[in-house]
Amino acid sequence: MLLAASWAKAHQLTGVNLACTPDLSKLISSHSSQVHGKLKMKLCPRVEVMYGFHSSQSKSAIKKNRSLVEVLKEGTNFSFKHMAPTEED
Secondary structure (H helix, E strand, O other): OHHHHHHHHHHHHHHOOOOOOOHHHHHHHOOOHHHHHHHHHHHHHHHHHHHHHOOOOOHHHHHHHHHHHHHHHHHOHHOOOOOOOOOOO
């Protein structure tokens, strides 16, 4: 389903009308974990900076990161650069 939606979006953006055959779908799907790994590798440093995570192994940094994760998990805070105010604010 995601492959079909992505394929349609690529067609819309590029104007290239290429049929998505079962063999081509299989080839693309077989590389999804590799793509996931590369995306994660490239995005982790950006997410760390964007949301203010600390890469230190100190107990205080770990505690701050855990608190930040809890705030980000509330509603849609993770999807906005400026988070909604919390009860503590």
